[in-house]
Amino acid sequence: MRLEKCWFCSSTVYPGHGIQFVRNDAKVFRFCRSKCHKNFKMKRNPRKVKWTKAYRCLHGKDMTQDSTFEFERKRNRPERYDRNVTEQTLKAIPLITKIRHERQKKHITNRQKQGKTKERERDAKELEQDIQMLPKKDVMLSTQKTKVVVKVSQQQTEENLMEET
Amino acid sequence: MASSCRTLPGRIEYLESVYGLIGLLHRELAAKLCINKMVQYNFKKITVVPPGKDFIDIILSRTQRQTPTVVHKGYAISRIRQFYMRKVRYSQQNFYEKLSTIIDEFPRLDDVHPFYGDLLHVLYNKDHYKLALGQINTARNIIAKISKDYLRLLKYGDSLYRCKCLKVAALGRMCTVIKRISPSLAYLEQIRQHMARLPSIDPNTRTLLICGYPNVGKSSFMNKITRADVDVQPYAFTTKSLFVGHADYKYLRYQVIDTPGILDRPFEDRNIIEMCSITALAHLRAAVLFFLDISGSCGYSIAQQAALFHSIKSLFMNKPLVIVCNKTDLQPLEKLSEEDMKLVMEMKAEAMKTIAQGGEPNEECVLLTMSTLTEDGVIAVKNAACERLLDQRVETKMKSKKINDCLNRFHVAMPKQRDNKERLPSIPQAVLEARANAAVAKEKKNLERKLEKDLENENGGAGVYSASLKKHYMLADDEWKEDILPEILDGHNVADFLDPDILQRCEELEREEGLRLEEEAAQEAFQIDGHELTEEQREILSQIRKKKAMLIQEHRMKKRTAESRPIVPRKFDKDRKFTTNRMGRQLSSMGFDPSAAVDRARSKSRGRKRERSLSRAGNDGDDMDIDGQQSNKKLRVKSRSRSRSKSRPPEEVVPGEGFRDSDQKKKAIKKAKDSVKKRNKEARRGEADRVIPTLKPKHLFSGKRSIGKTSRR
Numbered sequence: 001m002r003l004e005k006c007w008f009c010s011s012t013v014y015p016g017h018g019i020q021f022v023r024n025d026a027k028v029f030r031f032c033r034s035k036c037h038k039n040f041k042m043k044r045n046p047r048k049v050k051w052t053k054a055y056r057c058l059h060g061k062d063m064t065q066d067s068t069f070e071f072e073r074k075r076n077r078p079e080r081y082d083r084n085v086t087e088q089t090l091k092a093i094p095l096i097t098k099i100r101h102e103r104q105k106k107h108i109t110n111r112q113k114q115g116k117t118k119e120r121e122r123d124a125k126e127l128e129q130d131i132q133m134l135p136k137k138d139v140m141l142s143t144q145k146t147k148v149v150v151k152v153s154q155q156q157t158e159e160n161l162m163e164e165t
Numbered sequence: 166m167a168s169s170c171r172t173l174p175g176r177i178e179y180l181e182s183v184y185g186l187i188g189l190l191h192r193e194l195a196a197k198l199c200i201n202k203m204v205q206y207n208f209k210k211i212t213v214v215p216p217g218k219d220f221i222d223i224i225l226s227r228t229q230r231q232t233p234t235v236v237h238k239g240y241a242i243s244r245i246r247q248f249y250m251r252k253v254r255y256s257q258q259n260f261y262e263k264l265s266t267i268i269d270e271f272p273r274l275d276d277v278h279p280f281y282g283d284l285l286h287v288l289y290n291k292d293h294y295k296l297a298l299g300q301i302n303t304a305r306n307i308i309a310k311i312s313k314d315y316l317r318l319l320k321y322g323d324s325l326y327r328c329k330c331l332k333v334a335a336l337g338r339m340c341t342v343i344k345r346i347s348p349s350l351a352y353l354e355q356i357r358q359h360m361a362r363l364p365s366i367d368p369n370t371r372t373l374l375i376c377g378y379p380n381v382g383k384s385s386f387m388n389k390i391t392r393a394d395v396d397v398q399p400y401a402f403t404t405k406s407l408f409v410g411h412a413d414y415k416y417l418r419y420q421v422i423d424t425p426g427i428l429d430r431p432f433e434d435r436n437i438i439e440m441c442s443i444t445a446l447a448h449l450r451a452a453v454l455f456f457l458d459i460s461g462s463c464g465y466s467i468a469q470q471a472a473l474f475h476s477i478k479s480l481f482m483n484k485p486l487v488i489v490c491n492k493t494d495l496q497p498l499e500k501l502s503e504e505d506m507k508l509v510m511e512m513k514a515e516a517m518k519t520i521a522q523g524g525e526p527n528e529e530c531v532l533l534t535m536s537t538l539t540e541d542g543v544i545a546v547k548n549a550a551c552e553r554l555l556d557q558r559v560e561t562k563m564k565s566k567k568i569n570d571c572l573n574r575f576h577v578a579m580p581k582q583r584d585n586k587e588r589l590p591s592i593p594q595a596v597l598e599a600r601a602n603a604a605v606a607k608e609k610k611n612l613e614r615k616l617e618k619d620l621e622n623e624n625g626g627a628g629v630y631s632a633s634l635k636k637h638y639m640l641a642d643d644e645w646k647e648d649i650l651p652e653i654l655d656g657h658n659v660a661d662f663l664d665p666d667i668l669q670r671c672e673e674l675e676r677e678e679g680l681r682l683e684e685e686a687a688q689e690a691f692q693i694d695g696h697e698l699t700e701e702q703r704e705i706l707s708q709i710r711k712k713k714a715m716l717i718q719e720h721r722m723k724k725r726t727a728e729s730r731p732i733v734p735r736k737f738d739k740d741r742k743f744t745t746n747r748m749g750r751q752l753s754s755m756g757f758d759p760s761a762a763v764d765r766a767r768s769k770s771r772g773r774k775r776e777r778s779l780s781r782a783g784n785d786g787d788d789m790d791i792d793g794q795q796s797n798k799k800l801r802v803k804s805r806s807r808s809r810s811k812s813r814p815p816e817e818v819v820p821g822e823g824f825r826d827s828d829q830k831k832k833a834i835k836k837a838k839d840s841v842k843k844r845n846k847e848a849r850r851g852e853a854d855r856v857i858p859t860l861k862p863k864h865l866f867s868g869k870r871s872i873g874k875t876s877r878r
Contacts, residue, residue: 001652001653002652002658002660003653003656003657003658012656067674067677068674071662071664071667071670071674072657072658072661072662073661074661075660075661075663078660079660079663080639080640080641081638081640081645081648081650082640082641082645082665083642083645083648085663085664085665085667086648086650086659086663088667088668089659089662089663089664089667090651090654090659092662092667092668092671093654093655093657093659093662094654094655095671095674095675096662096671096674097655097657099674099675099678102678103681106685120697120698123698123706124698126706126709126710127698127702127705127706127709130709130713131705131709133709133712133713134705134708134709134712135754135755135756136756
């Protein structure tokens with residue numbers, strides 16, 4: 001039993017789901033649901049359809065190249081069962097997947113950082129330019145310095161001075 | 166022998182001579198063309214012989230179809246003659262061809278292998294057979310003669326009628342001939358059908374012949390060693406004809422022929438069935454297996470069987486003979502009585518004489534015991550018989566002249582001895598020991614081995630026990646055999662991840678990850694965003710944005726045209742919203758000094774009234790003073806009066822308008838109003854307003870009528 005990847009959207013096809021289409025040149029196409037199947041029949045290119053993994057990877061939206069992908073590789077020759085190896089593998093799989101998820105998230109946040117800087121710049125500019133729209137008495141900027149007049153009584157100082165001397 | 170011989174002696178002699186001539190010719194021809202007659206005999210290819218009537222019908226209908234059918238008496242006489250001659254000739258040719266095929270396809274008893282010749286004689290009587298064929302031949306010749314005669318006569322036919330009569334006569338005579346031979350045709354057809362079912366026995370290949378009394382077990386033996394399925398029944402003469410099967414021995418194919426049982430009778434009294442076996446015995450060069458039933462359950466004692474043996478022992482000349490004692494499960498050979506034993510030994514002695522001169526007098530090969538029921542000794546008998554036959558055949562071949570040609574073709578090269586040293590094959594000691602042990606181990610293993618089937622039966626049978634397929638797995642540690650391996654984990658195939666050094670790689674990965682996280686943390690700390698907005702700034706920004714949104718909304722509202730948005734003109738401002746005070750308040754909220762604007766507004770609104778009040782007696786000093794404190798009522802009164810600054814009666818003639826007098830003006834006003842009245846009733850704004858708000862209002866264009874038609878709307 002094997003989990004396969006949908007040819008169109010690259011999501012996993014669990015057993016009992018989806019349709020497999022075998023073409024005359026013996027190439028097998030697997031689809032996870034009828035949406036992908038129908039898109040395929042309409043001859044749509046998954047690289048141009050926005051919600052597929054193929055599009056996202058091609059346009060740099062999702063992480064494509066990483067060392068965690070090399071752990072998962074389809075092997076054509078079955079390996080002899082070894083309990084120790086299997087144990088280690090079963091323990092390793094969640095770790096690897098966790099790391100992969102983290103890295104994917106980081107990739108996406110990095111991608112979105114540029115948007116944030118632009119937004120901030122825009123806000124600053126707007127603030128600078130359009131502040132004149134508001135009535136002046138409401139606008140109290142922290143940068144504006146208000147003059148506070150402190151009256152210092154001269155007599156007292158003179159008296160103090162005299163006292164000291 | 167044939168009784169019909171005596172009725173027509175002369176005829177038969179004539180026929181035989183004719184037949185013989187034809188046979189001679191055939192043989193010469195065959196010799197010239199080197200046709201190999203010693204092929205697999207197959208009588209299935211003879212064409213069907215039609216009965217007399219059908220024969221005639223076939224030929225006549227063919228004549229009618231294949232020759233022209235239309236002739237008139239006005240034709241030229243030669244044409245008429247040709248027409249009828251053609252028909253006669255065509256019929257004769259067809260008869261000739263068909264009868265020739267019959268004669269050619271039926272085998273000539275003198276030309277086939279004497280075994281078949283005798284067999285056919287036994288079954289069908291040679292003389293009858295030859296007679297029938299002879300008659301056919303005669304008929305053929307007679308028809309040829311008839312046709313010749315009539316063609317000669319037709320050459321001189323002078324009218325259509327005469328030619329036609331001649332043709333009718335010719336065909337009629339030919340048909341009569343055929344009618345006369347129809348019994349022969351029927352007989353030949355029967356023979357053909359029977360011959361087609363004869364077993365195809367090759368008289369020249371290796372053959373084993375099984376003979377003996379009825380019910381001794383010959384057919385059972387046959388069934389055991391070949392794939393033939395011969396009937397085995399308790400009554401005598403179950404097998405009524407020869408049966409052929411094939412058995413293999415030492416990569417060679419042997420024919421095994423099962424014969425019907427033979428009874429001990431004088432030769433002349435034998436029936437056809439027995440004669441078949443006798444024929445087979447006489448003509449086939451085969452190894453003979455004489456079956457003896459030592460238990461006597463066939464119904465005949467050993468003495469009788471021995472008597473039979475001695476009466477036909479002349480037929481066993483030059484044939485390897487094996488005496489087979491059957492049914493040993495009922496009566497073993499050792500426990501036979503004295504006389505029976507003596508008889509058997511006598512038979513054995515006879516059989517020993519037939520051993521080939523060059524062969525060893527091997528006692529075991531002559532007298533064998535077996536039981537077809539328990540299958541004990543069956544294979545041994547077959548092997549012995551085959552072996553002896555093979556030896557004999559090889560010897561015969563060696564002695565014949567042809568072998569020399571073969572021998573000349575191959576040569577066995579023997580290496581010349583260099584010195585007197587003896588060089589034996591060198592087998593290492595270990596191999597010899599292994600061989601010695603292997604035999605012992607194999608025995609032990611065969612005894613001890615427990616099959617899966619036994620295991621299944623012990624543990625509850627087929628439906629209950631399910632064999633553990635993992636039993637024979639070859640793993641590094643046998644404890645792992647019954648492990649259940651998960652194939653899928655969290656949406657990944659485990660098999661894709663399997664790797665002996667996955668631990669190491671995982672550690673590397675974690676190290677990498679640690680490094681990466683450190684780097685990231687460092688980077689984040691380094692990135693000081695100087696452009697971060699403070700809380701206050703954010704608030705101000707949100708206010709700005711709100712303001713902008715409001716402006717946009719108002720603009721959008723204003724953008725809508727007057728048609729879709731009713732605008733209340735200021736003169737119908739019932740809430741009294743638009744006051745100078747309000748304006749003053751709004752201006753001050755924005756931070757401007759409203760006094761100048763208010764004055765301006767006031768001055769504009771009060772303009773005329775002020776002048777007028779000044780021209781009258783100046784009471785307005787008070788008004789000016791209490792400018793900002795006017796009550797609402799006063800404002801109302803004043804504003805109303807403002808809009809009606811000077812009220813004139815409508816008919817009053819104003820000098821600049823162009824009316825002669827007020828009557829004219831009144832008429833003009835009335836005319837104007839009249840023209841507008843209709844338009845106002847239709848809610849039209851003016852002359853040019855031809856707008857129809859709904860072109861097809863639903864209430865006018867839908868609905869059924871309770872009575873009447875809806876043909877117009």
